[in-house]
Amino acid sequence: MSDQCSLDGATSQPGMGTAPSPDSNQLPQATPLGPEVATSQRPDEVQPEGQAEQSPKPRNPLEELLRMDRIPHIWCSGCGIGIVVTAFADALRKSGLDLDKVAVVSGIGCTGRVAGYIHLDSFHTTHGRAVAFATGLKLGNPALQVVVFSGDGDLVGIGGNHLIHAARRNMDLLVICVNNFNYAMTGGQLAATTPIGANLSTAPFGSYEYPFNLPYLLDACGATYIARWTCLHIRRLSHTIREALGKQGFRFIEVITPCVTVYARRNRLGQGLDLLKYYYNESEIQHGADPRTVDIGYQGKIICGKFVDRQKPTFLECMNTYLSGKLGDKYVPYGV
Numbered sequence: 001m002s003d004q005c006s007l008d009g010a011t012s013q014p015g016m017g018t019a020p021s022p023d024s025n026q027l028p029q030a031t032p033l034g035p036e037v038a039t040s041q042r043p044d045e046v047q048p049e050g051q052a053e054q055s056p057k058p059r060n061p062l063e064e065l066l067r068m069d070r071i072p073h074i075w076c077s078g079c080g081i082g083i084v085v086t087a088f089a090d091a092l093r094k095s096g097l098d099l100d101k102v103a104v105v106s107g108i109g110c111t112g113r114v115a116g117y118i119h120l121d122s123f124h125t126t127h128g129r130a131v132a133f134a135t136g137l138k139l140g141n142p143a144l145q146v147v148v149f150s151g152d153g154d155l156v157g158i159g160g161n162h163l164i165h166a167a168r169r170n171m172d173l174l175v176i177c178v179n180n181f182n183y184a185m186t187g188g189q190l191a192a193t194t195p196i197g198a199n200l201s202t203a204p205f206g207s208y209e210y211p212f213n214l215p216y217l218l219d220a221c222g223a224t225y226i227a228r229w230t231c232l233h234i235r236r237l238s239h240t241i242r243e244a245l246g247k248q249g250f251r252f253i254e255v256i257t258p259c260v261t262v263y264a265r266r267n268r269l270g271q272g273l274d275l276l277k278y279y280y281n282e283s284e285i286q287h288g289a290d291p292r293t294v295d296i297g298y299q300g301k302i303i304c305g306k307f308v309d310r311q312k313p314t315f316l317e318c319m320n321t322y323l324s325g326k327l328g329d330k331y332v333p334y335g336v
Contacts, residue, residue: 078272080231080257107154128158142335188262224249
């Protein structure tokens with residue numbers, strides 16, 4: 001891995017899980033709290049008179065962004081989705097955004113369950129329709145910051161048509177795509193991102209189909225912000241999400257994560273720690289790399305970084321400018 005890619009991904013983060021050091025023999029485990037610790041005391045914890053007051057129970061600083069009544073989550077041991085959720089929650093906490101104006105939309109699949117754990121206005125939509133639903137949500141209430149959080153099968157396979165047209169229109173959406181190279185929840189079928197040679201339930205001798213290079217696809221469609229990290233790069237991913245939340249237009253972040261139960265098992269790649277070691281050894285940070293050159297081969301090099309960051313009018317800005325020019329004072333600009 002390049003010199004730029006330090007051990008930041010091996011540093012523990014508060015929240016739903018940690019990425020261990022590649023030299024560790026331990027699997028990822030839930031960790032104690034981060035440096036900022038909030039405290040709370042329920043009424044039933046009040047000490048009776050005459051008894052020494054005990055220290056209040058520490059509270060994870062990310063709890064306010066998670067539906068703690070639904071924790072522990074459903075994801076498999078070694079899965080990286082929880083780490084991505086932690087990075088997202090950390091980015092939101094540091095963003096300064098009004099959380100009452102942030103909405104999260106997910107589709108179907110392992111990552112589609114994210115909407116159920118985020119303690120914001122969130123929507124669990126039908127398969128492949130997360131971007132379409134988010135488009136309607138944004139146009140219905142332009143003041144919202146709308147985040148689509150789903151997997152490669154839901155966003156790129158089943159929902160690929162909605163994805164490319166939202167990017168073409170430059171809808172003001174942030175899309176976080178968790179890419180584990182297969183349809184994991186439904187049994188490990190071949191996906192639009194499966195590398196050539198990978199073994200899956202619908203490709204028992206290995207895939208021979210060309211996969212999508214997602215940064216290149218979204219660049220060709222006109223996205224204004226494109227980045228890629230692995231779930232090992234926790235701090236860099238959190239920073240990228242926070243940066244993207246502060247921008248406008250169609251923003252796309254791809255996050256490569258392990259699927260231990262299906263993808264790794266069928267391809268005999270080991271456990272979650274083995275895949276994190278693969279990310280550590282084979283990731284190379286190349287900010288500004290040509291998206292045409294960042295495709296991922298089977299167990300090959302993973303080019304990470306921010307590839308595209310440009311500005312252009314959003315869908316609503318284009319609509320208002322065009323129709324104001326055509327209709328003059330008869331047109332009332334929308335969403336401004």
